Every structure is written in C-alpha cells, then in structure tokens.
Amino acid sequence: MAKYTNLFSDFKIGALELSNRSVVSPMTRTSAEPSGLANNRMAQYYSRFASGGFSLIITEGTYPDLAHGQAYENQPGIATEEQAAAWIPVVDAVHKEGGKIFLQIQHAGALVQYNRFTDYSLAPSAVKPKGEKLRDHGGSGEYSLPIEMSKKEIESVIESFANAALRAKNAGFDGVEVHGANGYLLDQFHTDYTNFREDEFGGTPENRVRLSALVLKAIRNKVGNNFVVGIRVSQGKVNDFFHKWNGEEVEAKIIFESLASANPDYIHTTEFQADKPAFRDHGDTLASLAKKYGHLPVIANGQLGDPDRAEEMISKKETDFVAVGTSALANPDWPNKVKDNKTISKFDHRVFDPIAVIRDEETY
Ligand SMILES: Cc1cc2nc3c(=O)[nH]c(=O)nc-3n(C[C@H](O)[C@H](O)[C@H](O)COP(=O)(O)O)c2cc1C
Numbered sequence: 001m002a003k004y005t006n007l008f009s010d011f012k013i014g015a016l017e018l019s020n021r022s023v024v025s026p027m028t029r030t031s032a033e034p035s036g037l038a039n040n041r042m043a044q045y046y047s048r049f050a051s052g053g054f055s056l057i058i059t060e061g062t063y064p065d066l067a068h069g070q071a072y073e074n075q076p077g078i079a080t081e082e083q084a085a086a087w088i089p090v091v092d093a094v095h096k097e098g099g100k101i102f103l104q105i106q107h108a109g110a111l112v113q114y115n116r117f118t119d120y121s122l123a124p125s126a127v128k129p130k131g132e133k134l135r136d137h138g139g140s141g142e143y144s145l146p147i148e149m150s151k152k153e154i155e156s157v158i159e160s161f162a163n164a165a166l167r168a169k170n171a172g173f174d175g176v177e178v179h180g181a182n183g184y185l186l187d188q189f190h191t192d193y194t195n196f197r198e199d200e201f202g203g204t205p206e207n208r209v210r211l212s213a214l215v216l217k218a219i220r221n222k223v224g225n226n227f228v229v230g231i232r233v234s235q236g237k238v239n240d241f242f243h244k245w246n247g248e249e250v251e252a253k254i255i256f257e258s259l260a261s262a263n264p265d266y267i268h269t270t271e272f273q274a275d276k277p278a279f280r281d282h283g284d285t286l287a288s289l290a291k292k293y294g295h296l297p298v299i300a301n302g303q304l305g306d307p308d309r310a311e312e313m314i315s316k317k318e319t320d321f322v323a324v325g326t327s328a329l330a331n332p333d334w335p336n337k338v339k340d341n342k343t344i345s346k347f348d349h350r351v352f353d354p355i356a357v358i359r360d361e362e363t364y
Pocket residue numbers: 025026027028029059060061104136179181182232270301302303304305323324325326327356
C-alpha cells in the first residue's frame with residue numbers, strides 16, 4: 001500500500017471530495033428493463049464497486065431522449081421522470097457503501113443497434129459507420145446509413161442532454177458525464193471522416209467540437225455550479241479502434257481548450273493504452289494533453305488495471321484519476337485488493353458470452 005500513495009490520496013472534482021483516485025469506467029451492460037428503467041439488479045451490481053473501494057463509479061451510457069438517443073436494447077434511459085426515479089435506488093445503494101456516482105449521458109448518433117422510438121438514425125453527415133454492430137451488445141451486421149441532422153435537430157439534442165442532466169441531479173447523482181467519445185454522436189461531430197458539414201458544426205476542429213461545448217454549456221445553465229459536469233473524449237471508436245486525430249497535438253489543443261472554455265469540472269480521456277503517447281511513438285499521453293490544455297482534473301482510462309501503471313501516471317502528473325473498465329469487472333474490489341497487495345484477476349472476455357449483460361455472480 002505504501003507503494004500506492006498517490007492512488008490512495010484524496011482529490012476533488014469541482015466541490016466533490018473523492019477519497020481515492022480509483023474510478024469505475026462507464027460500461028454498457030444492457031440489463032435495464034425493456035422500457036429503459038434501471039432496476040434492482042443494477043443497484044446491486046453498481047454498489048459492489050463502492051464496497052470494493054472505488055471512490056467513484058461512472059454509469060453505463062444512458063439515453064437522454066425518447067427519439068434517436070438510444071443505441072442498445074435494454075439500455076437504461078433518463079429521458080423521463082419515471083426513468084429518472086428508477087435510478088434513485090441505484091444512487092442510494094452506491095451512497096450507502098460510501099461511493100459517489102456520475103451518470104453517463106450518451107446519444108448514439110449513427111451507432112444505433114436497437115432503438116424503440118424510431119427506425120432511422122441521425123448523424124452530423126450521411127456517412128455509413130465503419131465496422132459492424134457490437135456482438136457484445138446483441139448486434140450483428142452493418143450499421144444503417146444515418147440522416148444528416150438539421151439545425152433544429154441539433155438544438156433538440158442540446159436541450160435533451162441538459163434536461164437529462166437536470167433529472168440526474170434531482171435523482172441524487174453526484175455528477176454527469178457527457179459521452180463525447182468512442183464513436184457515438186458527439187464523437188461523430190469531432191471526427192473528420194464522419195462530419196462533412198459546411199455550417200458552424202463542421203470543417204475545422206473548432207467547429208467540430210462546437211456541439212460538445214454547447215452541450216456542456218447548456219447543462220451548466222440547467223444544473224448550476226454546484227453539480228459536477230464532465231466529458232469523456234477519445235480518438236478511437238468502438239467501430240474504429242485505432243483512429244488518431246489528424247491534426248495531432250494542434251488538434252488536441254483546440255479540442256481540450258474549447259471543451260474547457262465551456263466550464264466543465266473534469267475531462268475523461270480514453271485510449272487503447274492510456275499510458276502510451278497519444279500520437280506516434282513519443283510525446284505526451286492523451287490524458288496529459290488534456291491536463292496541459294484543459295487545466296482541469298483529468299480521468300485517464302485504457303488498460304490501467306495494473307496498479308503500478310496507474311500509480312505511475314498519477315505520480316507523473318499525467319492524470320489525476322484512473323478509470324478501470326474490464327479490470328473492475330474481474331475485480332469489483334480492485335482498490336481494496338491493491339491496498340491489501342492481493343493478486344488482481346485477469347478479465348476473461350468469455351464472461352460476455354453470449355452478450356455482456358450483468359451476470360448473477362455480479363450482484364452479490
Ligand atoms: C462491456 C463494455 C461496455 C462499455 N460501455 C461503455 C459505455 O457505455 N460508455 C463508455 O464511455 N465506455 C464504455 N466502454 C468502454 C470502457 O469504459 C473502457 O473505456 C474500456 O473497457 C477500456 O478500459 P479498460 O482497459 O480498463 O477495460 C465499455 C466497455 C465494455 C467492456
């Protein structure tokens with residue numbers, strides 16, 4: 001434990017005090033009710049991470065509207081008061097174990113595998129997504145060709161993120177995270193090959209990140225200053241794992257400065273390997289670029305389940321927090337194990353067969 005002094009030191013995001021630097025990364029488990037209501041199974045699943053020593057849990061991506069936001073069957077929503085109320089027992093269960101919990105708000109954009117509200121998808125431009133639907137979430141085959149969003153549709157997405165954030169605040173969440181990563185709607189705007197718009201939302205990196213900044217501003221206006229608001233950003237995508245920003249550090253500077261100017265409390269970066277250079281084979285990690293240009297607390301994610309790597313990134317001031325995904329699934333008590341020098345189990349992808357729903361053994 002003396003080895004991991006940084007990992008086990010406290011730190012603040014906004015006004016929120018967190019007891020250590022270990023965070024559960026957001027993970028879609030498609031285990032909500034078909035109507036998008038969170039349930040008792042999810043409460044049990046999430047509270048295990050809090051009792052296992054994680055100071056903060058970020059929920060799975062949750063849809064904000066009864067329109068184009070939903071990506072997966074049995075994904076939870078926060079588009080209505082009823083859906084928001086269903087999250088309260090989840091939040092309470094995590095708080096009871098001493099943890100904090102942020103809701104991740106996700107709009108699918110073109111990456112729709114199942115949507116019970118509409119039969120077509122929206123995106124910055126009519127570009128068919130690369131790759132195939134995710135088998136882990138019950139998908140197969142190619143994605144559909146999306147329809148280019150109108151200005152009115154863009155405004156309505158901004159509004160739905162802000163309303164969803166307010167519902168999350170009222171349900172007792174400690175914060176919200178805007179999903180601006182991994183290939184979903186906001187990342188489709190950030191990405192040069194999925195955004196061919198000729199208006200103020202397309203073209204330059206400044207324009208491509210504008211929607212994310214407007215979403216953050218709209219949320220801040222709704223929830224006020226005393227509620228944590230963050231954004232997750234990545235280069236890679238679920239359907240294009242190794243994508244890199246063409247403008248490299250210049251583009252990273254524009255993205256992180258633009259996002260920071262919208263007044264979030266933190267930036268969460270995710271990379272395939274978070275402790276590797278963001279571009280080519282040398283230079284800063286994406287997390288350290290977020291710190292350098294965003295001047296905000298940063299959460300880094302990507303293969304940081306080895307506590308030595310996690311501790312090193314924090315000690316080198318490349319990040320303030322580490323988020324672990326698959327390592328948290330294999331070790332819901334990852335922080336407690338690290339503290340007690342216990343062996344960390346390896347994640348076995350076969351637990352997702354046939355799909356990545358919450359298993360019985362994850363609920364006690
Ligand atoms: C089953 C599964 C579901 C995921 N769902 C989400 C999600 O809803 N939102 C998100 O931002 N990332 C999601 N991710 C990505 C993880 O948050 C994380 O970035 C990824 O697992 C890499 O971190 P790791 O190396 O610690 O596992 C998901 C990953 C997995 C394995």
